[in-house]
Amino acid sequence: MDVKMINPFLAAAMHVLKTMAQIDAKPGRPFLKKDDLAIGDVSAIIGITGAAQGSMALVFTEQCIKDIASNLLGTPFTELNHEVRDAVGELTNMICGDARRRLAEDGIVLQAGIPTIVGGKSHSIAHIANGPHLAVPFETPKGSFMVEVAFSG
Amino acid sequence: MAYKDMVAMVVDDFSTMRRIVRKILKDLQFKEVFEAENGAEALKLLETTKVDLIVSDWNMPTMTGLELLKRVRADQRLQDLPFMMVTAEAQKTNIIEAIQAKVSNYVVKPFSPEVFAEKLAKIIPQ
16 A cells, blocks of 8 residues: 555544644554454544545544544533544544545545444444555544555555 | 624534534624534525524535535525535635635635634624
């Protein structure tokens, strides 16, 4: 997978969380993930078409997303309710949009669908592209989350 | 017109973004803020409710923000209604399409409350 296609998603994740929720996120070491099992409690996945076919997913631990949603909406959240799940979808939407904008500056024009939210312990994420996908863990003062990106070819 | 006398409608399929925009508008002293989940629901609300501003997402199921904008501009009563698009679609072709459909202004996600307020002040000066 071309790093040129991945870096905009990582930059977008940091930019969106900083701008919308005032949270600093630090990327860890990327790794190839070979299964669909989510390393977290709630996820959203968005399909990508255009110059490349694939998908991007965000996977949050419960504590991390509750704290991010609290900052995002200015209301404390103590449980993983539908409002917190909705925030996962909107964050996915914004990060994918920001990444597509960055890629478009390099002439790579992509379109995106509408995010699907999935959750629960040991849930799985079905990426559109077959084969391994790249996963990048992020650490925030509020806990950890993961960005997964998979493109065909 | 002063914000404190104005009624706004926020259209977005994600409640998160509706709440974020609602909070910004309430902080700007808007009198009332209605919400709709998509373009079709917004049009229904417009039949019975007078609003002074629409803030709409672009990418929504059922009816997109662009389609809503076109429908609003096709209605003689709503031709000049301030319409702000909130969008992750910042590609030039999308923006040109929105301008051709007579969007009043647009703000690209992610945005800070200050950026949103600046964009709004350009169409409704205070």
